[in-house]
Amino acid sequence: MSPESVHGDIVGDHGGAPVAARYRRNLGALRRAVQERLFASHALVVGLGGLGGHVIEQLARCGVGRITGVDPDVFDETNLNRQLLATTATLGQHKVAAARERLALVNPDCIFAGIIGRHPEVPEIVWSTVDLVFECLDNIADRLDLAARCMRMDRTLIHGAVAGWYGQVAVVWPGQDTVRLLYPEIGPGWERDLGTPPFTVGLVGSLMVAQGIKVLSGSAAPSSRRVDFLDIRECRRVQTAV
Amino acid sequence: MRVKVKLLSVFAAHAREDAEGLTAIPEGATVRTLAESLGLSLELVRIITVNGRQVYLDEPLTEGDCVYLFPPALGGG
Numbered sequence: 001m002s003p004e005s006v007h008g009d010i011v012g013d014h015g016g017a018p019v020a021a022r023y024r025r026n027l028g029a030l031r032r033a034v035q036e037r038l039f040a041s042h043a044l045v046v047g048l049g050g051l052g053g054h055v056i057e058q059l060a061r062c063g064v065g066r067i068t069g070v071d072p073d074v075f076d077e078t079n080l081n082r083q084l085l086a087t088t089a090t091l092g093q094h095k096v097a098a099a100r101e102r103l104a105l106v107n108p109d110c111i112f113a114g115i116i117g118r119h120p121e122v123p124e125i126v127w128s129t130v131d132l133v134f135e136c137l138d139n140i141a142d143r144l145d146l147a148a149r150c151m152r153m154d155r156t157l158i159h160g161a162v163a164g165w166y167g168q169v170a171v172v173w174p175g176q177d178t179v180r181l182l183y184p185e186i187g188p189g190w191e192r193d194l195g196t197p198p199f200t201v202g203l204v205g206s207l208m209v210a211q212g213i214k215v216l217s218g219s220a221a222p223s224s225r226r227v228d229f230l231d232i233r234e235c236r237r238v239q240t241a242v
Numbered sequence: 243m244r245v246k247v248k249l250l251s252v253f254a255a256h257a258r259e260d261a262e263g264l265t266a267i268p269e270g271a272t273v274r275t276l277a278e279s280l281g282l283s284l285e286l287v288r289i290i291t292v293n294g295r296q297v298y299l300d301e302p303l304t305e306g307d308c309v310y311l312f313p314p315a316l317g318g319g
Contacts, residue, residue, distance in 0.1 A: 161314065238289060
């Protein structure tokens with residue numbers, strides 16, 4: 001599938017290969033070859049709430065060619081403070097349906113497949129074409145299970161989580177047990193409610209996408225287990241091995 | 243001796259500072275004994291820095307150290 005046929009109007013690029021106008025402002029940050037690689041990429045986004053909404057929006061605008069989104073839930077009023085896809089018009093709607101409508105408006109050349117359910121319901125045939133998995137979940141059990149599946153399926157996982165003014169992001173390369181080490185033996189309910197403000201969700205979601213684009217583009221080399229912790233109140237980042 | 247302790251996220255409620263914002267600990271204390279004395283769950287202490295350097299629970303502390311303790315975040319929905 002050539003970019004000329006599916007990615008909108010073509011504009012010249014100072015003598016280089018043409019690129020669709022909608023992606024021109026990606027260039028500079030993304031090399032043309034990287035942009036082409038994104039068109040052919042398939043991202044699996046598990047959870048379409050706070051993090052997931054930001055992630056699919058940015059992946060589609062970056063030009064990722066195929067996104068599979070997974071979420072069992074519908075929007076309610078408590079989602080409105082932070083979830084990009086939650087609006088007064090989408091209350092009561094399945095998050096998957098809202099995602100499909102949104103991406104059709106943002107970038108109709110991005111092929112979106114939605115699964116109303118949880119990640120164990122993602123068929124093997126879908127896994128077989130997935131290049132990268134984004135973990136946008138809100139509970140430890142599902143996070144650990146998804147990480148274990150990624151390990152079995154030999155897929156790279158982008159981990160992200162938020163808590164009030166704090167968050168963390170990690171690239172989990174195949175074979176790494178970073179997520180299990182982050183949440184060892186922690187039962188449910190340990191975390192006091194710190195709230196989930198939109199600025200933390202947006203920032204962590206953006207960092208997840210940035211790391212994911214590096215992985216998809218081949219510019220990030222597998223590294224040892226590490227996590228970036230963010231203290232947004234103090235604009236502080238701490239990178240650590242786990 | 244006294245150290246500066248910065249507790250982030252769910253740890254913040256465990257702060258025990260004097261009027262100068264410092265926390266008293268016994269001589270020879272490590273990060274582990276500090277965390278235990280503050281009532282932190284050691285399982286949740288996933289990142290530790292002392293004076294900006296990443297360390298682990300058995301790191302010995304000295305007068306005036308600045309210690310950051312950070313649990314993992316969980317939410318995302």
